[in-house]
Amino acid sequence: MDLSRRLDRVVVALAGGVAAVAGSYAAVGDAPAFVATPIANAAVTLAPGTLVTLAITILGDLGSKLAYGGGLAATAFVLGAVAGGARLLAERAGRPLAGPLVGGVAVTFVGAALSGDATSAVGAGVGAALVATVVDLGATAETTSAARRSVLAGVATLAIGTFAVGGRRAFTPASETESVPIPDDVAALLAEAEEKSFDAERLEPLVSDNFYTVDIASVDPAPDRDEWSVRIHGAVGEETTYTFEDIEAMDHDHQFNTLRCVGEQLNGRKLDTALWTGVPLMDLLESADLQGDYVMLRAADGFYEEFPVDALESGFLAVGMNGQPLPRAHGAPARALIPGHWGEINVKWLTEIEILDEAATGYWEERGWHGTGPVNTVAKLWAENHLDDGRIEVAGPAYAGTRGIERVEVSTDGGETWTDATLSDPLPGDDVWRHWMYRYDPPAGKHEVVVRATDGTGTLQPRDEQEAYPNGPSGWVSQTVQP
Ligand SMILES: Nc1nc2c(c(=O)[nH]1)N[C@H]1C(S)=C(S)[C@@H](COP(=O)(O)O)O[C@H]1N2
Numbered sequence: 482m483d484l485s486r487r488l489d490r491v492v493v494a495l496a497g498g499v500a501a502v503a504g505s506y507a508a509v510g511d512a513p514a515f516v517a518t519p520i521a522n523a524a525v526t527l528a529p530g531t532l533v534t535l536a537i538t539i540l541g542d543l544g545s546k547l548a549y550g551g552g553l554a555a556t557a558f559v560l561g562a563v564a565g566g567a568r569l570l571a572e573r574a575g576r577p578l579a580g581p582l583v584g585g586v587a588v589t590f591v592g593a594a595l596s597g598d599a600t601s602a603v604g605a606g607v608g609a610a611l612v613a614t615v616v617d618l619g620a621t622a623e624t625t626s627a628a629r630r631s632v633l634a635g636v637a638t639l640a641i642g643t644f645a646v647g648g649r650r651a652f653t654p655a656s657e658t659e660s661v662p663i664p665d666d667v668a669a670l671l672a673e674a675e676e677k678s679f680d681a682e683r684l685e686p687l688v689s690d691n692f693y694t695v696d697i698a699s700v701d702p703a704p705d706r707d708e709w710s711v712r713i714h715g716a717v718g719e720e721t722t723y724t725f726e727d728i729e730a731m732d733h734d735h736q737f738n739t740l741r742c743v744g745e746q747l748n749g750r751k752l753d754t755a756l757w758t759g760v761p762l763m764d765l766l767e768s769a770d771l772q773g774d775y776v777m778l779r780a781a782d783g784f785y786e787e788f789p790v791d792a793l794e795s796g797f798l799a800v801g802m803n804g805q806p807l808p809r810a811h812g813a814p815a816r817a818l819i820p821g822h823w824g825e826i827n828v829k830w831l832t833e834i835e836i837l838d839e840a841a842t843g844y845w846e847e848r849g850w851h852g853t854g855p856v857n858t859v860a861k862l863w864a865e866n867h868l869d870d871g872r873i874e875v876a877g878p879a880y881a882g883t884r885g886i887e888r889v890e891v892s893t894d895g896g897e898t899w900t901d902a903t904l905s906d907p908l909p910g911d912d913v914w915r916h917w918m919y920r921y922d923p924p925a926g927k928h929e930v931v932v933r934a935t936d937g938t939g940t941l942q943p944r945d946e947q948e949a950y951p952n953g954p955s956g957w958v959s960q961t962v963q964p
């Protein structure tokens with residue numbers, strides 16, 4: 482077989498792989514059953530810890546998008562190879578016309594093995610078979626040039642892909658969870674937060690309008706509420722399992738909590754606050770009779786984190802966020818909130834609470850992080866506004882977990898002299914950030930603004946600057962300001 486013929490086979494096979502991925506997407510969308518999900522998620526699970534760390538700290542969400550892209554490509558390769566191989570077998574057996582069908586069936590089987598979902602697998606098989614059929618109909622094997630077959634394959638894939646993805650998008654509702662009317666007590670708390678927020682350009686309100694996400698899942702789990710449960714087991718007197726219905730039947734509270742990722746930049750934006758609705762974890766654990774000193778929380782995306790059991794005492798199981806059902810990206814249907822601790826132990830898509838006799842190691846701790854303890858104190862400088870009256874306004878959030886924020890000071894001369902910033906009135910709750918703000922007449926020329934916080938125990942945050950890895954970022958945020 483000459484080279485162009487071989488190249489043509491590869492192109493047609495790859496086109497089949499891409500169409501298979503598109504077909505699966507058309508069938509199930511951006512779901513765990515999507516055929517590329519397992520490879521994309523495996524990429525993150527199997528990647529060396531330093532690489533994942535790097536991706537999360539430097540690229541943020543882009544890291545998991547890259548993994549997602551890699552997963553898509555790898556899946557298209559695998560399914561393309563299957564389609565191409567099946568076609569070759571059909572030709573060798575003297576049945577070239579059966580190629581598309583045999584290819585489609587083979588892709589369906591491998592797709593089923595990958596995704597564990599029949600609809601998704603059939604979508605993939607149909608996609609692959611369609612491309613092969615178009616190529617066969619448009620170009621009979623002997624009379625048409627290899628190049629023409631490649632072009633046909635490319636065009637067919639593009640058309641199928643566009644239809645599949647476009648169609649899926651058109652039929653998928655914009656929001657995955659139906660929005661519900663906000664109850665009066667929640668509305669009142671949200672209004673209180675709005676009222677207490679400082680009004681400065683580029684400063685997020687006290688209830689974040691764009692809550693960050695960090696997780697190891699390239700495709701978020703989407704557990705069905707009716708099938709979801711959380712199992713409490715291990716060193717317990719009595720093992721228990723709660724369904725979503727059980728949780729719904731319990732008394733619900735609303736509480737403000739701030740989350741901060743241990744892997745963020747010192748002045749980064751992986752720090753946000755929401756009003757959460759749910760039940761105290763102790764309401765679930767009371768009857769279990771806990772007998773160990775440690776706990777491992779496990780989740781539907783394969784994530785797991787361990788920490789001392791004491792921290793569960795103030796823990797919360799959140800099923801709602803800002804008056805709405807918990808969004809998928811934030812762990813629907815239920816996530817843990819562990820006040821005052823780094824974000825990572827606030828496990829999303831929670832499935833298991835395992836009580837342990839002995840300490841164990843969580844996902845990030847296996848990769849060298851120390852992110853299961855209380856957060857570091859920080860004051861961030863997010864807003865620098867040049868006011869009409871010539872003054873400069875600097876503002877940001879300050880957060881010290883359950884220690885609370887007592888004071889924020891600002892220096893406009895690189896740390897020589899300090900003045901107290903104004904603080905927003907505290908929100909109700911034990912684990913919330915505050916806004917700080919300071920307005921001043923600028924000196925002539927460039928100057929260095931530095932900001933530092935004192936927590937509720939009277940401790941000034943350390944000046945010493947440390948990068949995120951492994952203990953979380955610390956130090957005083959400073960920014961050069963040009964009047
Ligand atoms: N199941 C699961 N839970 C998880 C994670 C994860 O990867 N999987 N990431 C943790 C990390 S590192 C952080 S900082 C917080 C972020 O919560 P958010 O995405 O709701 O902001 O979730 C935590 N819970």
Ligand SMILES: [Mo]
Pocket residue numbers: 695741742743744824825
């Ligand atoms: Mo995190």
